[in-house]
Amino acid sequence: RLAVDLGPNLILKNPVVTASGTFGFGLEYAPFGDLAALGAVVIKSVTRHPRRGNPPPRLVETPAGVLNSIGLENPGVEKVVKEILPALRATGKVTVIGSVAGETVEEYVEVACRLAEAGVAALELNLSCPNVKAGTLFGHDPLLAAQVTRAVREALGDDFPFLVKLGVVGNDFLAVARAAVEAGATGLSLINTLPGLAVDVKRRKLLLGHGTGGLSGPAIKPVALWAVWRAHRELQVPIIGMGGVVSVEDVLAFLLCGARAVAVGSGTLAFPRLAWELVEGLEQALAKEGVEDVRELIGMVAEK
Numbered sequence: 377r378l379a380v381d382l383g384p385n386l387i388l389k390n391p392v393v394t395a396s397g398t399f400g401f402g403l404e405y406a407p408f409g410d411l412a413a414l415g416a417v418v419i420k421s422v423t424r425h426p427r428r429g430n431p432p433p434r435l436v437e438t439p440a441g442v443l444n445s446i447g448l449e450n451p452g453v454e455k456v457v458k459e460i461l462p463a464l465r466a467t468g469k470v471t472v473i474g475s476v477a478g479e480t481v482e483e484y485v486e487v488a489c490r491l492a493e494a495g496v497a498a499l500e501l502n503l504s505c506p507n508v509k510a511g512t513l514f515g516h517d518p519l520l521a522a523q524v525t526r527a528v529r530e531a532l533g534d535d536f537p538f539l540v541k542l543g544v545v546g547n548d549f550l551a552v553a554r555a556a557v558e559a560g561a562t563g564l565s566l567i568n569t570l571p572g573l574a575v576d577v578k579r580r581k582l583l584l585g586h587g588t589g590g591l592s593g594p595a596i597k598p599v600a601l602w603a604v605w606r607a608h609r610e611l612q613v614p615i616i617g618m619g620g621v622v623s624v625e626d627v628l629a630f631l632l633c634g635a636r637a638v639a640v641g642s643g644t645l646a647f648p649r650l651a652w653e654l655v656e657g658l659e660q661a662l663a664k665e666g667v668e669d670v671r672e673l674i675g676m677v678a679e680k
């Protein structure tokens with residue numbers, strides 16, 4: 377009843393996945409539930425070399441949601457392939473989606489190939505990190521998005537599934553998405569965090585150590601639903617939808633707008649068991665409404 381198809385060679389047992397970043401490399405959450413029971417675990421974005429990330433503070437809670445400025449902290453692809461992915465696999469039959477970041481086309485290609493060789497089920501190309509230099513370079517320009525996507529597609533061969541992750545501020549996201557799909561991306565992940573900041577009024581100073589950050593949580597949910605709905609209508613490709621998901625109702629809203637999978641992000645920071653509860657809650661909601669197959673709901677929102 378819950379299985380969804382997220383592109384060539386990529387069937388998920390259910391549509392609930394974790395958003396890159398907020399779930400670390402998955403291992404941090406293994407004490408809270410069986411990672412293999414989730415649709416997939418999307419790991420933190422990985423670069424060629426280790427990165428220390430931005431200065432603290434790197435997280436600020438606001439009533440609208442969480443601001444982060446992690447700055448792409450990660451241990452580098454070598455350690456991820458040699459230590460982290462084997463450890464994740466040792467916990468069970470987890471569907472792992474690797475997330476790739478970089479500053480150049482060559483870096484994206486190298487990291488993508490290393491993760492693919494290490495056996496991840498699919499990849500997400502993160503073209504939209506708001507917190508590092510060049511983080512959004514490729515995601516703000518259809519030509520650059522096409523260039524990096526084509527290079528990764530050629531390196532991975534024809535059948536390997538990979539999605540491109542985009543933000544929706546500072547770009548014409550549909551034009552970028554279309555260019556990426558035409559260049560070989562099999563799907564989209566929508567949306568990354570929105571640019572934002574918080575002010576320490578007493579000290580007349582920006583609160584985050586990096587100054588600016590990326591906003592996630594309830595404030596961005598309507599924006600994310602809009603982006604998923606638009607991309608589904610225009611491009612008809614598999615989409616992982618995310619932004620402010622905390623309830624089964626939110627999961628259903630994203631599915632109805634055209635997402636084939638739905639990611640939980642900052643919601644899991646406050647409530648680590650959220651992803652598992654959503655899988656169970658979704659199963660119960662479908663049974664209650666007599667929906668035989670979750671795929672019946674995808675993109676079925678009426679416009680009036």
Ligand code: RRO
Nearest residue numbers: 445446447448505507569590
């Ligand atoms: O690491 C981060 O600061 C970060 C990344 Br790579 C991203 O894609 N989105 C985000 O909100 N933070």
